[in-house]
Amino acid sequence: MTDASPEEGLPKYAQALREANKVIVIFLVVVIMLAVGCVVTVDDFKSTLRRPVGVIIGFLSQFVVLPLTAFGLAHALKLNAAYALGLLVSATCPGGVTSNLFAYWMDGDVCLSITMTTLSTVAAMGMMPLNLFLYGRSWTSESVVIPYSNIAIALALTLVPVAAGMLIKYRKPSWCKIITLLGSIFGFLAIFFTISSGGIIDPSMFASPWQVWFAGAIQPLLGYALGYFFALALRRPHAECRTISIETGTQNIGLALVLLLVTFQGSDQLNNLLVIPNVYRGVLALHSLWLTGLYLAWKRWCRGVSGAQDHHGSPLAQQSEEPGKDRCEMENYNHTE
Numbered sequence: 001m002t003d004a005s006p007e008e009g010l011p012k013y014a015q016a017l018r019e020a021n022k023v024i025v026i027f028l029v030v031v032i033m034l035a036v037g038c039v040v041t042v043d044d045f046k047s048t049l050r051r052p053v054g055v056i057i058g059f060l061s062q063f064v065v066l067p068l069t070a071f072g073l074a075h076a077l078k079l080n081a082a083y084a085l086g087l088l089v090s091a092t093c094p095g096g097v098t099s100n101l102f103a104y105w106m107d108g109d110v111c112l113s114i115t116m117t118t119l120s121t122v123a124a125m126g127m128m129p130l131n132l133f134l135y136g137r138s139w140t141s142e143s144v145v146i147p148y149s150n151i152a153i154a155l156a157l158t159l160v161p162v163a164a165g166m167l168i169k170y171r172k173p174s175w176c177k178i179i180t181l182l183g184s185i186f187g188f189l190a191i192f193f194t195i196s197s198g199g200i201i202d203p204s205m206f207a208s209p210w211q212v213w214f215a216g217a218i219q220p221l222l223g224y225a226l227g228y229f230f231a232l233a234l235r236r237p238h239a240e241c242r243t244i245s246i247e248t249g250t251q252n253i254g255l256a257l258v259l260l261l262v263t264f265q266g267s268d269q270l271n272n273l274l275v276i277p278n279v280y281r282g283v284l285a286l287h288s289l290w291l292t293g294l295y296l297a298w299k300r301w302c303r304g305v306s307g308a309q310d311h312h313g314s315p316l317a318q319q320s321e322e323p324g325k326d327r328c329e330m331e332n333y334n335h336t337e
Contacts, residue, residue, distance in 0.1 A: 215276060
C-alpha cells in the first residue's frame, strides 16, 4: 500500500468532472425527490406502515437475497478479488433515490418506494457491515469502513425534498403538475449524465474483461427479477411487486463508490475496485429506461385491446365499478393479497 490519493492518475478534466458530478447529481436528486413528494400524502405513509408486508419483503430482497446473489455470481464468474468486492459492495448498498422516480413512471406504489428507500438507508448502517463481514472475507481481510456521514446525507436527500413536496401538495396543489413534469425531465437528465460521465471519468473500465461487464449488467436484472417474483409468490398486488422489484434492483451506487474510496484509499487495486460500480451505475440507468419503456408499451397495448373489446360490446366495462378502469388496471387491483 502507498499513500497515493485516489485522484492520482486521473487527468485534470476527469478530476474536475468528478467534482462537478457530485454537485450536479445532488441538485438533480433534490428536484426529483421534490417531484416525488408531490404525489404522496401523510395518509399514504400511514397506510403503508400500518400494513408493512411490502416493506418487510423489500428488506429481505435487498439485504438478504441480493448480497447472496452477488456472492454466488462473483464465484461463478471467478472474478478476481478487486472486481468481486466491487460487485459485492454494490449489491449491499441501500436503494437509490432514482428508484422512486421509476416507481412513479411505472405506476408503482410511490409511497412504498419512498418508505423502502428511507428504511433501507437507515438499515444499511447495520446491514452493510454485516453482509460485507459475511461475504467479503472470501476476498479480503481488511476492515471495511462504512461511510456513515454519506449515509446520513443520502437519507437527508430522500426525506427533506419529499417533505417539501408533500407540503407543496397540501398548500399549493396546482403547482404539483408542473413540478412532477420538471422532475421527470430532470430524471432523464440525471440518467443521461450518469451514463456519460462514468465512461469519461474512468475510460479504463472499457478494457475490463467480459466477466466484469456481464456481472455489472446481470446483477441489476437479477435484483429486479428476484424482488418481483418474491413479492408475487407472497401474493402482493402487481403495483407493489413492481415497486419491490425496482427497489431491489436499483442501488445507491454513489454510496458504494464512496465506501470503496474511503476503505481502499492508496491501494494499487483501487481502480479495479471501482470498475464494477461504475459499470453497474451506467447499466442500471439503461435497464431502468428500457424496462420503463416496455411497461408503458404494454400498458398502451392493454388499453388498446380494452378499447377494442368495449367497442364490440365486451362485458369488461361492466366488471369494473369504475367505468374508466382499463384491463391493465383491473389486473393490478384484482391480484388479491
